[in-house]
Amino acid sequence: MGHMSNRKTADNVVEAINASGRHYRDSLPMIASENILSPMVRRACDSDLHGRYAEGLPRKRYYQGCEDFDTIEEIGIDSAKRVFDCRFANIQSTSGTNSNIGSLKALAKPGDKITAVSTADGGHISHARMGAVGLRGLDLITYPWDDERMEPDIDAAASMIRKEEPAVALFGQSVFLFPTPLEELAEAAHEVGATVMYDAAHVMGLVAGGQFQDPLREGADVMTGSSHKTFPGPQGGFVISDSGDEKLHRRLNSGIFPGVCSSYHLHHVAGKAIALSEFEEFGESYAADIVSNAQALGEALSSEGFEVIAEERGFTASHQVVTRHGEIDSGAGRDAAATLEEAGIITNMNMLPGDTKALTPSGLRLGTPELTRVGMKPGDMEDVARFFARALIEGEDPSSVKNDVREFKSQFQTVHYCFEPGPAYPDCD
Numbered sequence: 176m177g178h179m180s181n182r183k184t185a186d187n188v189v190e191a192i193n194a195s196g197r198h199y200r201d202s203l204p205m206i207a208s209e210n211i212l213s214p215m216v217r218r219a220c221d222s223d224l225h226g227r228y229a230e231g232l233p234r235k236r237y238y239q240g241c242e243d244f245d246t247i248e249e250i251g252i253d254s255a256k257r258v259f260d261c262r263f264a265n266i267q268s269t270s271g272t273n274s275n276i277g278s279l280k281a282l283a284k285p286g287d288k289i290t291a292v293s294t295a296d297g298g299h300i301s302h303a304r305m306g307a308v309g310l311r312g313l314d315l316i317t318y319p320w321d322d323e324r325m326e327p328d329i330d331a332a333a334s335m336i337r338k339e340e341p342a343v344a345l346f347g348q349s350v351f352l353f354p355t356p357l358e359e360l361a362e363a364a365h366e367v368g369a370t371v372m373y374d375a376a377h378v379m380g381l382v383a384g385g386q387f388q389d390p391l392r393e394g395a396d397v398m399t400g401s402s403h404k405t406f407p408g409p410q411g412g413f414v415i416s417d418s419g420d421e422k423l424h425r426r427l428n429s430g431i432f433p434g435v436c437s438s439y440h441l442h443h444v445a446g447k448a449i450a451l452s453e454f455e456e457f458g459e460s461y462a463a464d465i466v467s468n469a470q471a472l473g474e475a476l477s478s479e480g481f482e483v484i485a486e487e488r489g490f491t492a493s494h495q496v497v498t499r500h501g502e503i504d505s506g507a508g509r510d511a512a513a514t515l516e517e518a519g520i521i522t523n524m525n526m527l528p529g530d531t532k533a534l535t536p537s538g539l540r541l542g543t544p545e546l547t548r549v550g551m552k553p554g555d556m557e558d559v560a561r562f563f564a565r566a567l568i569e570g571e572d573p574s575s576v577k578n579d580v581r582e583f584k585s586q587f588q589t590v591h592y593c594f595e596p597g598p599a600y601p602d603c604d
């Protein structure tokens with residue numbers, strides 16, 4: 176009896192997996208941090224490697240049986256060095272957050288000062304006291320912010336860095352529309368002996384594809400990031416540096432293992448190695464198409480009558496577009512996200528400048544990585560914006576919009592920018 180009901184419970188999970196697959200297949204997934212896997216990467220993630228251990232570095236292991244995996248990790252590290260044009264790459268980290276925790280372990284000690292973007296201005300929780308920065312016991316000071324330009328106020332932030340003399344000056348955001356003015360700020364940081372760390376979690380693919388900014392050439396000593404956002408690989412992280420300092424390399428490697436991982440998800444490392452090769456082949460055009468689509472989406476939403484942030488700067492230079500749906504702290508962003516989901520459009524509410532409450536913000540953050548990966552082009556962004564307007568401005572019944580979204584999306588069911596284009600949403604039985 177118990178056995179039967181346990182089986183039924185497991186079956187229910189499988190059914191929910193398939194329901195989720197169908198949901199995304201039929202929707203417009205526009206969460207800026209999400210992406211889908213290429214068939215080759217998916218195979219790596221489903222391989223025997225998922226249950227194996229390989230603590231240490233290639234050819235220097237604590238376990239037997241790692242020879243083939245050593246080959247995989249070495250290929251991946253070499254590819255990462257080419258893709259990010261750098262002298263050091265660690266591809267073991269299991270997430271962007273783990274990349275940050277491991278790097279902060281390597282670069283600072285408890286009680287040290289760190290400067291970073293506040294979460295209210297678009298910084299990530301791992302840059303905050305509630306996240307990695309607090310976990311490492313660091314003393315956080317946030318940058319003065321330019322709300323109009325959606326970036327640190329250059330002069331005020333540079334003088335703050337000079338005055339505070341942090342051990343680490345951390346840059347990068349989760350709401351990331353425009354490149355950080357890194358050269359000026361890194362100069363101030365280096366003057367006072369700080370290490371410059373750039374969190375490229377969101378923009379890793381745009382950076383590697385040469386479409387955003389080039390942090391390692393603009394003063395970043397260490398770049399961290401996720402391997403599954405604009406960089407279209409499996410869930411995981413990278414730690415990158417162009418420093419020739421081998422002591423720093425050793426500290427960064429040990430920040431990840433043994434710092435934050437024992438087993439580091441070998442199947443995902445293999446997936447990253449394949450995704451890096453695919454990126455070398457297709458990444459530049461993928462990154463360029465993501466940005467063109469985001470700019471076209473900003474333009475199209477504005478033409479439909481939406482308030483799109485940073486119109487005067489061309490809406491965006493990244494994969495994201497940010498819209499305002501009502502008064503500060505009104506919860507209008509939360510309500511818009513809920514209505515859009517009923518209409519088959521998946522987004523997230525987001526705080527905008529002035530908002531003080533994360534659960535009742537006035538904005539939405541939209542992303543184009545997945546729509547681009549399934550083949551949408553700038554002209555298609557006009558259709559996407561039309562669906563937004565029908566659901567949010569014209570007040571049409573969301574379920575009738577949803578039917579049209581499903582029909583529109585049925586033309587975009589193949590994952591592109593990879594060696595073997597195939598089904599984008601295979602888990603729909």
Ligand SMILES: Cc1ncc(COP(=O)(O)O)c(C=O)c1O
Pocket residue numbers: 208270271272273275298299301347348349350374375376377400401402411412
């Ligand atoms: C700036 C920034 N850093 C780090 C992360 C964390 O990445 P992960 O979800 O891979 O842990 C995010 C996630 O969205 C992010 O926006």
